[in-house]
Amino acid sequence: MHSDGVHIRDHNTLGRMPSTGAQHRICHQRTLRFAGHISAMFKKVFQERQYIDVHVETLIQHVNGILDARPSNEVRFALIGHMGCGKSSLINAILGVFEIARKDGSSGFSCTWSIQEFRRPFPHQTAPFRAEILFYDEIELDKLFATMVSELLRAIASETTRDAEQQEDDEVEKVAKRGAAHIKTFQALFHDKPEFATDDATKEFISQAEGDRGKDVVSRMIMWAEELIRKAETNFQSTTPSELLQQMRNYTHGPVDCEDDEHVFWPLIKKVTFGITGCPVLEDGVILVDMPGSHDSNSIQALTSRRALKECNYYVPTAAIIRALSDDTLNDFLEEGFRRKRVFIVLTKIDDIDTSLSGRQAELTARLSELQERRLRARREGKAQEKAAIVLLEEEVEDELRLVRAEESPSTAIMERNSKVANNLIDDYKRRTGDQRPLDVFPVCSKMSEQYQRGFAAELDLTDEQTGISALHDHLIKTRFNDVKYLYQDQLPLVLGRIELWCDKRHFARKDVxxxxxxxxxxxxxxxxxxxxxxxxxxxxxxxxxxxxxxxxxxxxxxxxxxxxxxxxxxxxxxxxxxxxxxAKYTTTQYASLVKAFGVKKKMRHLKETNCNIDLxxxxxxxxxxxxxxxxxxxxxxxxxxxxxxxxxxxxxxxxxxxxxxxxxxxxxxxxxxxxxxxxxxxxxxxxxxxxxxxxxxxxxxxxxTTTGDSIIMQCMNPVYVEVMNIKGRGxxxxxxxxxxxxxxxxxxxxxxxxxxxxxxxxxxxxxxxxxxxxxxxxxxxxxxxAFCQEKKFEEPGEIQLRKELAVTLTKANEIYFGPFRKIMGEYKMNMLPEGVKKEEH
The missing domain is CATH 1.20.120 (Four Helix Bundle (Hemerythrin (Met), subunit A))
Known part of the structure; x- marks a missing residue:
């Protein structure tokens, strides 16, 4: 959905934009060629004349800095969100390939361990589907294993030292769960090593890292990992996505039971890039980047993800609609995306809604059943007039029930919730950032879109358009048009105007005026x-x-x-x-623990969590x-x-x-x-x-x-906690x-x-x-x-010649800009309009 501050435009009910295809793809390529041609013409003049002064140097900087900053032929969209929020299902629905991005809601963990990119075919690709694997290098493996070993050591220490109070501590429980996950990861990765034969053997081996042998433990694991990487395949090709994923099962899946001669490689993978043929949105230069679940990654994954985000043109925070308003990941990346000026939201699982009968529907249904029984009874008893009156009442109730069903249909409830959540997100975005530009919000239902694309009947009465995938699909393409539009309307006129200003000499003698x-x-x-x-x-x-x-x-x-x-x-x-x-709430020992933890005490068996800073x-x-x-x-x-x-x-x-x-x-x-x-x-x-x-x-x-960020309360209270904790001894x-x-x-x-x-x-x-x-x-x-009022009685020959040649080139550039460039921009704009609007324009 899209807002101008008052009215919400529902992307799910827009007129369908034309299918992506060769026409606007050709327009995009031609606009970039025109801009490049104009830039090259001026560059050639500057290089051949080789005359430089302060004004000419400024013109060269503008030509190099603005015209060469043309939009790329590829645009990268980073899908960011919690694990299980539906990013992979969304990618499948956008691509129309329903098995390529892994999705599995049963495991409780994100299916996306590494970064996954989906792009148009590689230049050397010979099959419809291809995947290329990029592994961590030695330095990254060192950081990865050192982090995992450190976290597992914490879990092992926690098992042996925590008391009854700590067993109820959420943070301690989180450490234990992460440690257990690392054990499974090490055992899947090095299943043929005796050091990881059992849980106890794994803990015993990792415990050696506590002493002087810590680096030795990590070094041995790096050596084993590099041996695996040398054995690994880095390229896979297939005619179907399911066959491709089957070939890659040990490269993309989580912990699996391995045969004696099988190895898994997924913990060592930094990025998987998929090249897919026959997908229009990818053919148009869109690259979809599926980031690992934001709460399901270790520090090295997080660092890799941050680097990958910097390469992306757009941030796409993604969240299930039922938790979007409280999703911290969505809010964080909305603000970061705002600073980059490239962000829009996708809300998934919009069909997750209660479809049971409302109170009014249930009441009318019961009333209709009662009237039907009375009509049958009147017919048996031969009461024709009473039967006729009951039939009229039945018709009235049926009409009212149809109206209520239409008003309270699942699709109506879904669309109303979409608008409500989108409105709240848009208002919150404006309040957080002060940005008055419209924020695009796309509510989507990947599951129902898949049903439509497969030709199956949908379970709910949402139309194909209302699933939101087609609107999102077209928005991905439209972003490329907006980039070219900015080049055409803002960047080029500024450069051409400056060059024209320098070339015009009629004003030299009129500076005083x-x-x-x-x-x-x-x-x-x-x-x-x-x-x-x-x-x-x-x-x-x-x-x-x-x-x-x-x-x-x-x-x-x-x-x-x-x-x-x-x-x-x-x-x-x-x-x-x-x-x-x-x-009053805590014992003396517990109160000391509260102060030692700077005012935070986790939930215990009979006591709720305490946070003194939040209370203040x-x-x-x-x-x-x-x-x-x-x-x-x-x-x-x-x-x-x-x-x-x-x-x-x-x-x-x-x-x-x-x-x-x-x-x-x-x-x-x-x-x-x-x-x-x-x-x-x-x-x-x-x-x-x-x-x-x-x-x-x-x-x-x-x-x-609040106590988030650089909290003033926490900053003022921290010295208080230190002062209180320094009180020791009797009493x-x-x-x-x-x-x-x-x-x-x-x-x-x-x-x-x-x-x-x-x-x-x-x-x-x-x-x-x-x-x-x-x-x-x-x-x-x-x-x-x-520059306009240069008072020169004599000009150097090089300047005279440069001015003449630039004037000629400027004429040619204006002919291109106001001629074929303008025409192709008009065609490009028409191709990006919905079909209904396009007919009106025509």
């Missing part, structure tokens, strides 16, 4: 006598606006701090009550949540104000130049375009400054009212709670000072960023003006 035109009237200011002086004056005025913004911001922060001070007495009372509760943070959140939001709203309003203030002088200069009678006769279009481009370019860094500010304010508010069981009470009473001024420091720092950082934007933009304007 231009300067007087763009300067403010003498009645307003006479402190500057040149355009640079005018810009310097503008910098000072901008500085005044920025100082005013910072002063207003500090005033808002002080209002928040005054509010905190007003609540301080109430907070002391509530915190004192919490201290009493903690003391909730005190602040209760009163300050709305005040924290007000600061964010203030930043949003200031962004609009500052953008308007920053644009004003550029708009005035542009209007003055257009209206000047003398200059208008020779003024080239390129100079006027520069003002529009500078105004447009100015918005981006300004928006970035305030987006960063908004994120900083949101993080500070979160740190003030420490009584003195520790008293000390805790005393320190917590003094906590709130520290919290207030820390909040003041962070908020002040955030606004100061924003003001410094605004100042940097001012300097950068105005320097760029000055450079453009100087």
């Amino acid at each position: 231009l300067e007087k035109t763009v300067e403010e009237p003498a009645t307003v200011s006479t402190s500057h006598t040149s355009f640079r002086g005018y810009l310097t004056d503008r910098v000072q005025r901008y500085a005044t606006h920025i100082d005013s913004f910072l002063e207003d911001a500090n005033g808002r922060v002080q209002e928040l701090l005054d509010g905190m001070k007003g609540y301080e007495n109430a907070w002391i009372k509530r915190a004192s009550k919490l201290c009493d509760d903690w003391e 943070a909730l005190i602040v959140k209760r009163n300050m949540a709305s005040d924290v939001e007000l600061l964010t709203d203030f930043a949003d309003r200031q962004k609009l104000r500052m953008i308007a203030l920053f644009k004003e002088p550029l708009s005035r200069m542009e209007v003055d130049l257009r209206n000047h009678q003398e200059i208008a006769l020779f003024l080239p279009r390129s100079l006027l375009q520069q003002f529009g481009l500078h105004k447009k370019a100015m918005v981006v860094p300004l928006d970035k400054c305030f987006t960063v500010l908004r994120e900083d304010l949101r993080n500070i508010g979160r740190d003030l009212t 420490s069981g009584i003195r520790r709670p008293r000390k805790m009470q005393e320190c917590v009473d003094r906590l709130w001024p520290d919290v207030r000072e820390q909040a003041k420091f962070r908020y002040t720092k955030a606004f100061r950082k924003c003001s410094e960023g605004l100042s940097a934007v001012v300097e950068t933009i105005l320097e760029d304007i000055q450079d453009s003006f100087d």
